[in-house]
Each structure stands twice: as C-alpha cells, then as structure tokens.
Amino acid sequence: MNTSKPEVVVITGASAGIGRATVRAFAKRGAYIGLVARSRDGLEAARQEVEAAGAKALVLPTDVSDPEQVEAAAAAVEKEFGPIDIWVNDAMASILSPFTEIKPEEFRRVTEVTYLGYVYGTMAALRRMKPRDRGTIVQVGSALAYRSIPLQSAYCGAKSAIRGFTDSIRCELHHDRSNVHITMVQMPAVNTPQFDWIENNMPHKPQPVPPIFQPEVAAEAIVWAATHKRRELYVGSSTVEAILGTKVAPGILDRYLGKTGYKSQQTEQPENKNRLSNLWEPLPGDRGAHGRFDDQAQDYSAQLWATENQDWLILGLGAGVVLVAVGAYLNHQAQQERYVAQKDEDDRISESDIRAEVARQLHQSTNRSSKLDKWNLLTGLTRFAWKALTTESKNNQKATQS
Template sequence: MDVKREVVVVTGASAGVGRAVVREFARRKACIGLLARGQDGLRAAAREVEELGGEALLLPCDVADAAGVENAAAEVERKWGHIDVWVNCAMSTVFAPVMETTPEEFRRVTEVTYLGYVHGTQAALRRMKPRNQGTIVQVGSALAFRSIPLQSAYCAAKHAITGFTESLRCELVHERSKVHVTEVHLPAVNTPQFDIQRSKMPRQAQPVPPIFQPEIIARAIVYAAHHRRRSIWVGFPTVKAIIGDKFIPGLLDWYLGKKGYNSQMTEEPARKDRPDALFSPVPGDHGAHGRFDARAKKRSFQVWANLHRGWLAVAGLVATGVVGAGLAARR
C-alpha cells in the first residue's frame, strides 16, 4: 500500500449521503472502510471505490452494536495500520407524529442515529488519541438546532449528537489533544431514505424543499475532514433554520405547525405495504440519490463561499484597498 494513502471509515456507507461521501474519498484514492448493514449496497459501493482508484474494505455492521463497531475499527487498523478520518453518517428515522411512534421505534432511532455516532466516535478515538492525530466528522443537520414535526425521534437524536460533540471537544482541549472533531450540518437532501425509512404519513415522504443533491454534501464533508473548522453549515436553508431558531423560535413553532406537515409529503399516496429499513436493511443497492433528481439543486453558492471564505476575505481586503487608494488619489 502507498503509505501516503489516507485511511477513512464511513458509517452508513451503502446509501444516501454516506455513499456520496465514499465516492468523493475514492476519487482521492483513499483506503475506505465501508460500514453499513446492507450487503447489496456495500458490495456496490466497494466496486465504485475500486473503479475510482481507491481501496475498499467491507464491514457489515449495525452501528447500534458497540462491539460490532469496535471490531470493524480493529479490522481497518489490522489491514491499513491506522485511521486518519472517521465519518459518522449512519441514520434512521420514523416519519410519524409523536403519539403514533412506539417506544420501540424511538429506541431504535436513538440507538442508530445517536448512539451509533457515540460508538463510532469512541472506536475512532481509541485509535487516534495514541497517535495524537486524526479527524472525526459528525454529519449533523439543521434539525439538530430547529426541530420539525413528524420526525421527533430523528430531531432529538441529532440534537443529542451536537451536545455529545460539544462535551467531547472540551475534553480534547483539556487533554491538549490534536485529534479534531467537526460537524457538518445539512439541509434537505435527495437521498433514498424517503423510500426506505419507516413512514406513517398518508402520502409519500419527501425532503422539505429546497432539496440538495448529495454530492454537494459530500464535498463539504471531505473539506471538513481536511480543514480544522469547528463546523460547516451547508446551504442557505440550514443557515436560516439555525439562526432563525436563535431569534424567533416561537414564530417558527407556529410556521412549522401550519406548514411542516404538507412540506414533508408529496401528493402521491403512501404505499402501506412497502418494507422499511428501521430494524433490518431493505434488499438492493439504493445508491446515493433518491427520487427527487428533477427538483434537487446541483450547486450551492453558499457552500462554495463557505469553503472559500479565506480567499473571499483576501479578495475583500484587496478590493477595499483598491477603492481606498482610488479615493485617496482623487483628493
């Protein structure tokens, strides 16, 4: 193995944002541990990694199983010697009102979407702290700051991830550790989750518009893995949700109470008999994209500006200097 190759682990690697992240790292010729439950999606992701010039290691695992995640990390370490980047991306949700969500469903979403991040973070830290280097990327959401109706279990888990990560950052500062932890908070994304996650809504689930393609998210995550940013907010909707909740939370409660149901559903009736991935994977390779390609944005000026803010700041200073010099010359 080329010793310069980066070693990355991605949880939730078989579909959606995780699958897009795998492709983005594979383009950089990384060695990638693919961690997910779905065998079909994992095998397809591994083929893509190899085709793009990377190296893949399949790690079938449920992130709710702490021992399984630890064993997966150990297998990566045995194969490649270390882990440079760990991306926590696995998720599960239930689209349903609070009173129609069972205790078992709340528990399962929490075990995957929150505790899965805890298990992944601990497994990564056991390998990164002795080397005093490495980056953990927590794939978060605008919903970690501003909850919406019909996804209480998921929103609560995303809030928990942010609280957990803030505590961890303080501990790493106390230990003077060079291990870096960053969060990437997402808008609505065109992923397969709206077809394979459990839904009790009367109509087909959809992301709350505007919708973004997963490749935009993947580029931001790979950027976060290589730049010591505390967090990255992806897309203007994320910025508006996070800032809005700081200043007008009551107004947002009212607005989402009026609009938050219909905005999460298409006009298509829901299939009552379709399988879902809450407790076991849905067979097949679901890829990175969902059914909303025609409506999803392929670019985001906000993301571009966020990732290039250093250059924009320099350009702003230069422009200010030029304008200042011009005004001085007129005097």
C-alpha cells in the same frame, strides 16, 4: 493527518445516500476506505465503485447500534489498511410520524442507530486517534440539530444529541491539548433514498423539505470538513436560515412549522401501507446515493462555495477596501492640486497685469476729470498695488520654504 500514504477512512452508513456519495468522493482521492453499514448489497456495490476509481475498500457489514460490532469494524480496518486518519459518522434511521403515534421501541431504535451509533463510532475512533495524537472525526449532522420540525421528533432529538455530545468531546480534546479534530457538518434537505425506506405513519409518501440538494453537495462538504480545521460547517443557505431563524424568532418558527411542516414533508402520492422499511432490517438490493427527487435537487451550493473559499473572499474584500481607500486618497490629492493651481493662478499678478490695470484706470480718468473720478482712480490703483504686494510676499515665502 498522515499524508505519506493514502488516507485511511471509515464511513458509517456507506451503502447509500450521503454515505455512498462520500465513499465516491474519498475514492477519487485514492483513499483506503472501510465501508460500514448493514446492507451487504449496498456495500459490495460501493466497494466496486471504490476499486473502479483506483482506491481500496473493505466491506464491513455492521449494525452501528451495537458497540461491539463497531469496535470490531474499526479493528478490521486498521488491520487491513493501517491507522485510521478520518472517521465519518453518517448512519441513520428515522420515522415520519406524530410523536403520539410512535411506539416506544421505534423511538428507541431510531435513537440507538442515529445517536448512539455516532457515540460508538466516536468511541472507536478516539481509542485509536488519541494515543497517536492525530486524526479527524466528522459528524454528519443536520439543520434539524438546531431547528426541530414536526413528525421527526426521534430524528431531531438524535441530531440535537449528536451536537451536544460532540461539543462536550471537543472541550475535552482542548483540555487535553489533543491534536485530534472533531467537526460537525450541518446538512440541508438532501435527495437520498431514505424517503423510500424510513418508517412512515403518514398517509402520503415522505419527501425532503425544499430546497433539496444532491448528495454530492453533501459529500463535498464532508471531504472538505475532514481536511480543514473547521469547528462546524453549514451546508446550503436553507441550513443557515433555519439555524439563525431559530435563534432570532423560535416561537414564530414553531407556529409556522406547525402550520406548514406536515404538508411540506409529504408528496401528493398516497403511501403504500405494505411498503417495507429498514428500521429493523436492511432492505435487499443496492439503493445507490440518489433518491427520487433528481428533478428538484440542486447540484451546487453557492453558500458552501463561499464557506470553502472564505479566506480568499476575505482577502479579496480587504484588497478591495484598500484599493477604494487608495483611489479616494489619490482623487483627494488631485483635487487639492487642482485647487492650489487654480488659487495660484487667481492670485498671480504679473507685471503686464499691473501695466494693463494702470492703463485702464488712466484711460478712464482722462475721459472723466471730476475729483470723484480721480479719487476712484487713486483708490483703485492702491487696492491693486496692495494685492500685488501681498501676492508677491506669499510667492517669496513659498520659494523660501521649498
């Protein structure tokens, strides 16, 4: 990445939601940002936020399902700001509906925006990055790329496809020994305006499946992924649980989600059947980054923090293990020294000890003059003398060795 000048960043889906929060995050870094989306109202509002942060932005109304429009946007960014350093694919469309109630053209439209939009964005980025042998592409993914849920067959299919083609491209970049980096950030449920603009065939209003995170958490992860060489990044413990769960017990999750997935994606409020969606055309007005779930959304992810700081955590864990090992060793040494000292004390027989023992034995013998007592006196003194001699011998050997 070129660090001698501000980063040049392209963000698709920049007008609202995660894309809008990501625009703000890069603007704080002073980046020059190409704003790509269909909604001119949202893009103009995003541009004002970028400029208020002291950075620069270029508004590029674009339908990412059209490869020619995507290519034109990339060319305009490089003409205005110079070589693109980071390309973030985030544009999406969706429909909440049982698969059997989705029209073919609706399914195709979701696929063209959410999947092929990433394909065309990646193509435009690689055309420029590969010859320069530098740059980063960030694919904004989802836990649904691994663990599909009911009512979102088109969206889940697109996210899974993004993961598949991204893995393939990564292999090709390794084959070419390219320094271009491509990464994917798998998101949890996020509080964005999409739940008020997606196509909905269900009787109640859509909602993200809890736990819900604020879009700033997602934006932080995207910026971090764009500036670190990580193959893939999971955001939120719920994402980790979903991905691991489907690897361990996919059948159980199929049945569980079949039972709970319909209700968990809808509020209790009835849907307005006359509500417009943005599936075919952008909705007027600026939608911003947040949806209507601020009271439920978390603005921090401990799992993301641990991921971002895992090198320090591993270092700290290693240091802790070393400290425990050193402490155990020192404690063992201290115990050994105490044992040796006590043993030496027990074995040490001084001249005064010998005199005292002889005096005690003689005193007892004067009070009892039988042959048995005299024999006991003799054997007792003999044992004591032998102990004294062996102890002295050991002490002499230690002195010689030292």
